[in-house]
Amino acid sequence: MPILGRRDHIIEVAIRLFCEHGFHATGVDRIMREAKVSKKTLYNHFRSKDELILAALQQHDSVFRNNFVKDVEHLANTPKDQLIAIFDAAEKWFSDQNFFGCMFVNVVGEYSDPTSPMRDVSRNFKQMILRYIVSLCVKAGAKDPEKLANELALLFEGAIVTAQISGSPVSAGTAKNIAKQLLAASLAEKARE
Amino acid sequence: MPILGRRDHIIEVAIRLFCEHGFHATGVDRIMREAKVSKKTLYNHFRSKDELILAALQQHDSVFRNNFVKDVEHLANTPKDQLIAIFDAAEKWFSDQNFFGCMFVNVVGEYSDPTSPMRDVSRNFKQMILRYIVSLCVKAGAKDPEKLANELALLFEGAIVTAQISGSPVSAGTAKNIAKQLLAASLAEKARE
DNA sequence: GCTAAAGGAAACAGATCGGTTTACTTAACT
DNA sequence: AGTTAAGTAAACCGATCTGTTTCCTTTAGC
Numbered sequence: 001m002p003i004l005g006r007r008d009h010i011i012e013v014a015i016r017l018f019c020e021h022g023f024h025a026t027g028v029d030r031i032m033r034e035a036k037v038s039k040k041t042l043y044n045h046f047r048s049k050d051e052l053i054l055a056a057l058q059q060h061d062s063v064f065r066n067n068f069v070k071d072v073e074h075l076a077n078t079p080k081d082q083l084i085a086i087f088d089a090a091e092k093w094f095s096d097q098n099f100f101g102c103m104f105v106n107v108v109g110e111y112s113d114p115t116s117p118m119r120d121v122s123r124n125f126k127q128m129i130l131r132y133i134v135s136l137c138v139k140a141g142a143k144d145p146e147k148l149a150n151e152l153a154l155l156f157e158g159a160i161v162t163a164q165i166s167g168s169p170v171s172a173g174t175a176k177n178i179a180k181q182l183l184a185a186s187l188a189e190k191a192r193e
Numbered sequence: 194m195p196i197l198g199r200r201d202h203i204i205e206v207a208i209r210l211f212c213e214h215g216f217h218a219t220g221v222d223r224i225m226r227e228a229k230v231s232k233k234t235l236y237n238h239f240r241s242k243d244e245l246i247l248a249a250l251q252q253h254d255s256v257f258r259n260n261f262v263k264d265v266e267h268l269a270n271t272p273k274d275q276l277i278a279i280f281d282a283a284e285k286w287f288s289d290q291n292f293f294g295c296m297f298v299n300v301v302g303e304y305s306d307p308t309s310p311m312r313d314v315s316r317n318f319k320q321m322i323l324r325y326i327v328s329l330c331v332k333a334g335a336k337d338p339e340k341l342a343n344e345l346a347l348l349f350e351g352a353i354v355t356a357q358i359s360g361s362p363v364s365a366g367t368a369k370n371i372a373k374q375l376l377a378a379s380l381a382e383k384a385r386e
Numbered sequence: 387g388c389t390a391a392a393g394g395a396a397a398c399a400g401a402t403c404g405g406t407t408t409a410c411t412t413a414a415c416t
Numbered sequence: 417a418g419t420t421a422a423g424t425a426a427a428c429c430g431a432t433c434t435g436t437t438t439c440c441t442t443t444a445g446c
Contacts, residue, residue, distance in 0.1 A: 006393095022303040024217035027433060038394045039435080049434065100305050108358055109299035110215040122358050150367050158351025165301055165312075165319050174343050178371065181378070199423095220403060231424045232405080242404065 007045045010035045014056045019100045023053055023110050050117075053107075057121040060103050065128060068093075079139035083183055084176060086133070086156060091172035094163040101164035105157075129153060140183070143190040151182050200238045203228045207249045212293045216246055216303050243310075246300075250314040253296050258321060261286075272332035276376055277369060279326070279349060284365035287356040294357035298350075322346060333376070336383040344375050 013035040017026045028049050032042045046052040068089060076085035093099060100106070104122035111118040130153045137145035137152075155175040162171035206228040210219045221242050225235045239245040261282060269278035286292060293299070297315035304311040323346045330338035330345075348368040355364035 020305050022215075022217060022305075024215060025303060028435085029432080038396095040395090040437090041393055043435065044392080101302060105298070105354055105358065106302035109294060109302045110218060112213050112215075112293050114360055119358075123360075126355075126358050151371055154351040154355055154364060154367050154371075155347065156351070157354045158347040158349070161298055161350045161354050162319075162347055165298065165315050167307055167316075171347060174347050178344055178347075178375065181374070182371065185374070221405080222402080231426095233407085233425090234423065236405065237422075 006037065006041065008059075010037055010042060010045060010052070011056050011059045014052055015060050015103070016098070018053065018056055019103050019106070020098070023107060028052075054117055054121065057103065057107065057118065057125075061121065061125050061128070064125075065132075069132065079136045080141075080183065080187070083133070083136050083140055083152060084179055086152070087159065087172050087176035087179055090156065090159055090163075090175070091169045094160075094169035094172055099163070102157075102160050105161065126153070126157075129156070137186075140187070141190055142183070142186040143193075144186065148182060148186045152179055155179055199230065199234065201252075203230060203235060203238060203245070204249050204252045207245055208253050208296070209291070211246065211249055212296050212299070213291070216300060221245075247310055247314065250296065250300065250311065250318075254314065254318050254321070257318075258325075262325065272329045273334075273376065273380070276326070276329050276333055276345060277372055279345070280352065280365050280369035280372060283349065283352055283356075283368070284362045287353075287362035287365055292356070295350075295353050298354065319346070319350075322349070330379075333380070334383055335376070335379040336386075337379065341375060341379045345372055348372055348375075 010031065014026075014031050017031060017034065028039070028042060031052070032039050035042075042052075046055060071089040071092065072082050072085045075088050076082045104125045107118050108122050113119070130149055133152050133156075134145055134149040137149045142148045155178055159171040159175035162174075163169050203224065207219075207224050210224060210227065221232070221235060224245070225232050228235075235245075239248060264282040264285065265275050265278045268281050269275045297318045300311050301315050306312070323342055326345050326349075327338055327342040330342045335341045348371055352364040352368035355367075356362050
């Protein structure tokens, strides 16, 4: 296996284990065993477990972003419809056998120090999602795009956690329903100007 | 210290540490050290760490429920206003120095086995919150109380996680704003009958 | 074909994990 | 006053944790 592929493979395995079992509960021994890689190789690519955690979070950030945006764009064509399609993509995500909630929410539950780099990555991820929703709100012609985007992001967050705890994807539909109302109200207000 | 007081004291310390640092990261040594209790005493009251975790979750369940309902009832008098006051109580909660998100969300991030007793406790907690909101919706005269309650519970969840990650309590206001719209719409639909 | 980097397996280190046991002390009840 | 239950501090257990090191094999480039 090529060198860069090996590093990515370790990260991929680590993401899966961190998502399913958490960060403190996942030891490096298990990661190297499941990645079929020696401990020396693992520590050759990552200086510490914390660095591997950070690399996993950053990788998951970009992979999730790409997949999610792609999903939304395949599910709807106009910005207005895409704002709603966010929750269809969410439902698909929640229905996956390997859905264990949001990795960035889970990591924040294990590292509470606000100066921790893990929390930085989590905050950045959520801000990235928010910026994406803001851009759709602007293109859709919302009255107050920032406000609407914050509301939709909060709905998204609520749907994720509710699905994680209940074990059911129906929360996506609940959130979608509210989103439709908020979007319609925002567009109507704009039209009334 | 009386015997029952000692057990409760251990649980109280455990709850604080589990909330701040997570479950796997908090060792029994640290709990006994901060509770100023010997290891023998701790294992005399709890057969294992898992049993202590469960006891902590159950205790937090009832304490949180009592405090939260009391807060809501002090903040508003009518069921309709109390449904909105949920988010004022939430803002107060988020502003606390010792706010580390919802203990039941955090525990689910560390124990993914759906048959785990920790997840049972979490599901039960969220259902208890939902039933409370349903009862308020019924008393408020909502058109579809179950539906509205599910929506408000999802908003509540979203506000909690958003506050936890962002470190700001403003998400409570965002959720409150949406809640007002949903409640008004539900009551208006009912009146139109 | 030789050199050098990289990987694998496994031993090792020191700390910490959950949990048990021992020896001694405290406090309460008849 | 003497018994008993419950406490403490600390040693101890085996397992596991993150991280390092050793020794040997593979592989790739010149």
